Amino acid sequence: PQLAADGQPVRVVPLSGVDPASVPPTATPATPAEEAAQPKPSVLASLGDPRADYERAYASIMSGDYDQAEGEFRQFLATFPQDGRAADAQYWLGESLFERGKYREAANEFLNGHKAYPKSDKGPDTLLKLGLSLAGLGERDAACQTYAQVLKQYPKATNAMRTRVATEQASASC
Helix, strand or coil: CCECCCCCECCCCCCCCCCHHHCCCCCCCCCHHHHHHCCCCCCCCCCCCHHHHHHHHHHHHHCCCHHHHHHHHHHHHHHCCCCCCHHHHHHHHHHHHHCCCCHHHHHHHHHHHHHHCCCCCCHHHHHHHHHHHHHHCCCHHHHHHHHHHHHHHCCCCCHHHHHHHHHHHHHCCC
């Protein structure tokens, strides 16, 4: 199995409307030297309370500590997979990777979030960020297909979301 930078297996689930073959493979495994050079998130022990753990991870991402946030959101999802905040945690996990330019890993996390929580409030944002991650990888066609899916799958998306999708479609020359 392919592994993310933290050594966890990366699971890619195909998105309806996007040809999985058009999505680049997950990041190639790092060499031991590259791995040693990567800062590892130092994750604090779970507080044992889903709300407290989520709020701590959210505070990390809001403060721009994306390494810490990644570890904390991974821990939250592993510890509390059925919690009502799991969809949001999955989104923010993807965001913590996206903000550091880890577009392959971010795309995987946004795709996983979209498949696991398609009806969540973060659904349109998750799908949009999947498109942005694909665009960051230079996969324009897959990004354009994904942007189109946002409004197809979320016809009641807010005007702000519709505007953002249109902006990203224009930016990618869809």
